Amino acid sequence: MPQLVVDELLPLLKSIEHRGAKTIAWEAALHRLLQASQFASQTLARWPEMLEPIIAALPDTENFAEQRLVHYCQNVSSEDEFMSALRVWRNEQQVYLIWQEVLESPELPVRLTRISHVADLGITAAEDFAVAQLVKKYGSPALCPFSSQPQRLVVLGMGKLGAEELNLSSDIDLIFAYPTEGETKGERKVTHGEFFTRVGRKIIQYLDQRTVDGFVYRVDMRLRPNGQSGPLALNFRATETYYQDQGRDWERYALIKARPVTSVAVAEQALMPPLKAFVFRRYVDYQVLDALREMKQRIAAENRRLQRQANIKLGSGGIREVEFIVQALQLIQGGQSHGLQNPNIFAAMDTIRQEQLLPEGVCTELMHSYQALRRLEHLIQAQEDKQTQELPVDDEWRQRLAETLGYQDWTSCLDWVDNIRGAVSKHFDAFIAPPEEVMDVEHPWEPFWLEPQKADWQADFGAHADALRSAIEHLRADAEKYHLSDIALARLDRFMPLLLNELSRLQHPAEAMNRLIPVISGVLRRSAYLIMLVENPAAIRELVKLVMLSPWVADQLVDKAYLLDELTDPNELYRLPSRRVLADDLKQRLLRLPDDDLEQQMEQLRHFRHSRVLRAAACELTGNLPLMKISDYLTYTAEEVLQQVLWLAWEQMTEKYGIPTRVDGHLCDPDFVIMAYGKMGGLELSYESDLDLVFIHDGAPQGQTRGVKPVDNNVFFMRLGQRIIHLMTTQTPSGILYEVDMRLRPSGNSGMLVSSLTAFQAYQEKEAWTWEHQALVRARVLAGCPKLKERVEAVRANILRRPRDGVRLWEDVTAMRDKMRSNLGTPATRRAEEYNVKQDPGGIVDIEFLVQYLLLKHISEVPELVLWSDNMRLLETLADHGVLTQEQRTALSTAYLQWRQEVHRQALQNGGGKLISVAERAQFETTIATVTEHWERLVVAAKPT
Known part of the structure; x- marks a missing residue:
């Protein structure tokens, strides 16, 4: 491919040289470029007219990106034209930047700034075009109190973009904010929140959406307040309040590199000061070192799990370890040293050197290693314009990379890389946490x-x-x-x-x-x-x-x-963290991965789930925590996993098909929820529990997605559901996440995988059996759209509270219980030596059915029952309102906890959920008798007449 492209471009190259191009051996330079980058080969083959302006600008023209952006966008009018122009411009700039990398000119810090500047220009152009389109529709926002001009969206660049050290091929991490609340001034007024959310969505569309011309940047919004579940754009005051009240340590680390890309003067005046106050403490913040040591341990564990020896960013001795050292000193001393507040690593290291926070030799070796690794990273990414830091495995690409770096073969190149990483690893271990001494034992074993x-x-x-x-x-x-x-x-x-x-x-x-x-x-x-x-x-x-x-x-x-x-x-x-800490842990794990690396995301989700379940088991086995705390924790873990799985699936589906639409024509956000039944719904998850789930959406029945490859909304949501199940149940090297059971959806296995809210409500009102309403008792929404969650919960409440025929209810409940005993329980002749703790008389299901029967029978007099989905609080509420006596409630609650404890014990001992000896059964005779007595008295003998 490279030689073919060279042959095609040589006549054009000769013509350019003839017209007075700068004195460079252009044919050799072109060979080097095309050898280093398949992306450059493909781009110049498609757009050979790019060659002349690029050569004219090499090795370094300061305003090349601005000039070419004007050239490509000066006559566009429609969104399609603008998106095409922006992509062609980006492709041209990428070839130019790759060629600079190959030539190693200008110096790396300048190259990084130029790469970041190109992103700034693309973001600004997208924001300008989006505002122009939306102002026509809704009018201008109100005046900004900080500029006396109509308010504009502030786009904060985070990470390497914010620090002006962006990768050659990278996501851009953004946060959107706007000055104040208010309304637009057009005929179709909308709030500032709605207006700037739409501006933000347009920016993402213009930059991120793939077309026949490629894309501009992959946009990652996960660093915004409350992550994917948070609003796309917040006003300044709400942003400041979030970080003051809820900001986590990892968000402090992230905001070190925050930099306004648009509306810079307004942001610097009103938004950045409180954010910097959140990041940089006024005192010397040594406690952050403990947090960083913990993070270092997690990184080392990730490297072992994911076997990252070939990853020059995340692996041992990689780019991240240099950044980690600088970041630690910024957090510890940043409140005392203004120079350390500079997000750029080169500027921060200069301050570290000047203030002698690290020895001169260490600073020099770290930055030498950092620059070498960053150039290597760029040349890896230049191959196919992919965000990767993995050393190539293909022999041809290895040889190409080695020659581009000036080595004759891959072995000598790899020796160079290993020496650099060894130097970084040495300084990293010394700075963050020296290795622990190995324990010596007295006995000669x-x-x-x-x-x-x-x-x-x-x-x-x-x-x-x-x-x-x-x-x-x-x-x-x-x-x-x-x-x-x-x-x-x-x-x-x-x-x-x-x-x-x-x-x-x-x-x-x-x-x-x-x-x-x-x-x-x-x-x-x-x-x-x-x-x-x-x-x-x-x-x-x-x-x-x-x-x-x-x-x-x-x-x-x-x-x-x-x-x-x-x-x-x-x-x-032996200590289970709070729900908030649990959520933060998972979020940080996923943030450390590229948002397009599905394989690693799936592995990380599995690592998180299984490691958290192991902790729960350790706490239960050693008696550190009671059963209820263990079940809550197992349930919360599954909820956090499901929430992240939903967002991963949503991102994949919307990238492919676009975003579905509502009845009012607006885009869904996401107007999709996951509802859990059974143990998950009742906050009683055990170690190997399946997840009983139902998917519900509220998209327009006749609508379509808006994207490159539009599909009907119903098709989109069905595929979204399939993708969620795939992410959960696919076997990877780390196992599966959870087994998923969808049989409780409307019409069971013969029904649609995903129901609209209207269809779900109609089914529950007109077609559902009594046992399906029993199941609804233990149902709750646990992931997805907050507004749709409220509406689904309202449907559930209305269904449960509807009047019921007492005789029919009793007959349906007792008939279903008899059927389950017959089909799933132990034959009566064998119960003396084998007892099923769930299905046999006196077991768990008797208590669950008893509670469900009493709720459906009495909920019209006790509407508070609809608030809960777990049996313990339902029993408490039934007793508080006189449906049960306090003695009955105590007896049933105690029996239920005893049975659940046995379920957990059996899971941890690889049991089968059965008592398999007379001795085992003898331990539960009182429990069986208690449950049987209450079932007979409160259900069987209470048949209405």
Whole structure:
């Protein structure tokens, strides 16, 4: 391809040289460009007329981007023309910037500024065009109190854009804000909130939407207040209030690099001062170092999980570690040093050097490494104009990259990269957290591992000696079978004496070892986990403890080695964070990934879910927290995951098909919710619970999406539902997220996957069976559009409160319960030796049906019952209003908790949900009798006449 393009462009190149182009060996320079970038080859092949202005501007023309933007956009009038012009301009600028990178001229800091400046111009042009279009429709916004001109949207550039050090091929992270509330002055008035939200959407469309000419920038709005669930644009006061009242530490880190791209003077006057006050404390903020150390540990854990050795940004010794050091000093000292408030890393490092916050040699080596890695990053991205920091795996591209960097072969190039990363890693570890000292044990356990036949097992392990020695020999055989590298074997040799030291403390060391063998075998090929355990001896202790307490935990660790990272901090392992901290953790994990990297997003979601569930299990197994707290936490974890899955699916679908429309013609935002039933709806999730879900939308029935590839709204929402299920249930190397059950949707498996609100309401009113209304008792909306959530909850409340025929209700409930006992329960002849804790008489489902029956029977007199979906609060409300006595409520609540505790216990012991011996059943005879008595008295004997 490159040679073909060179041959096609040579006549044009000769003509340009003849007309007086600058004295450069252009044919060789063109060869170097096309060798380095397939994107440049394809772009110049399609638009050869770009070659002359680019050559005229090389190696460095300050106003080239502005001049060419005017050239392309001067005669456009329609949106389609504007979007096409902007994309062609961007493609031309990208070739120009790549060529500068190949020529390595001008200096890197200038190149980064130019890349950022091109983005600034594109954003500003998009905002100008969007405002012009919307002012025609709605009139101008009110005057700005800070400028005496009509208000305009402030676009804050975040991350590398804000710091004017943007990547060659990168997302742009933006936040939208506007000065004050008010109304536009046109005939069709709208509020400022509506106007600037539409401006923001137009900007995203103009920049992000892919057309036949490509795209301008991938726009990422996840850093805005409240993330994807927050308004697209907020006024200055609301923005300031959010950060004052709800701002998290990670948002402080993000706002270090915030810079206004549009309406700069207004933003600098009124918006930036309170944001800077939020970021930079007036005192020396040493406490932030602890938070950064925790973040460093999370990064190291991510690198182990995701095996990022080839990632020059996120992997060990990568770009992020240099940025991390500078950012830490900015946060610690930024309130005292104005120079550290500069978002640009080069300016900040100059201040660090001048104020001697790091030694001169360290500053020099870090910035030398940073510049080398950033150029390497750009040349990787130049290949196909993709946002990636992964070293190439293709041999041809490796050779091309090596030659562009001045190396003869890939091996020597890789040695250079490894040396740079080693220098960064050394400084990073020294600055953030020096490695912990490895624990030495007094007993010489090495011979027990290295030469098990010669060790004196009897003296240390007594009756367990033979079994433990056999287990160790089994593990050694496994290690030999895998043909491990010398490094992996050395790590195993360091780990095993520490493990044996822990086993020597146990009453049943051989049993523990047999449970541990599959875990250890699972990480032999990912020996980074072995060295992690060696450097964190406390984690070995927790590993042994939890594996002995639960075979389920052992199985989790076998399948998901990345969970071993959760054992490194016992204080965190046995303490469940608040809902807010949980949400922040997941948000930060996803923010560290490119928004178009679906594979890594799916992996990260799975890592999050399974690691949080492991923590819950650790707390329950050790008795640190009661059942209700555990269930709440498991439920909240699933809710946060579902919310993020919804937004990921929404982004994918809208990028492909555009945004669906409402009946009023406005765009959906997103007018879609996920409703949960059963254990999820009732906040009673266990470790392996399925999620019973229903999807509801409120798009226009006859509408279409607005995008490059429009489809009917109904098709869009069906595919959105399918995408959500796919993201949840697809098997990846880290497992699945959750099993999803959609059978409770209207008409069950024969019904539409996604229902409109109108169809959902009509079905519940006219077609639903009594058992479906019973299911609705434990339903609640937990993800999606807040406004639609209110409307769905209103439909649920109206359905539950409708009058019912008492006889029909009793007959339907008892008939369904009998059918479930017959089909799902244990035959009566076998219940003495096998008892199903859910389905058999006196079990969990009897309590659930009892509560649902009483609610549907009495809700007209006790409307407060509609507020709750969990059985404990429903029982409490029934008692508070005299439907149950307090004694009945106490008895049923106690029995319900006992059964749920047994469900959790069985899950953690890999049980089957059954009591399988007379002795096991004997422990619950009182519970069974209590539930049976209340079922007979409150339901069976209460048949209306």
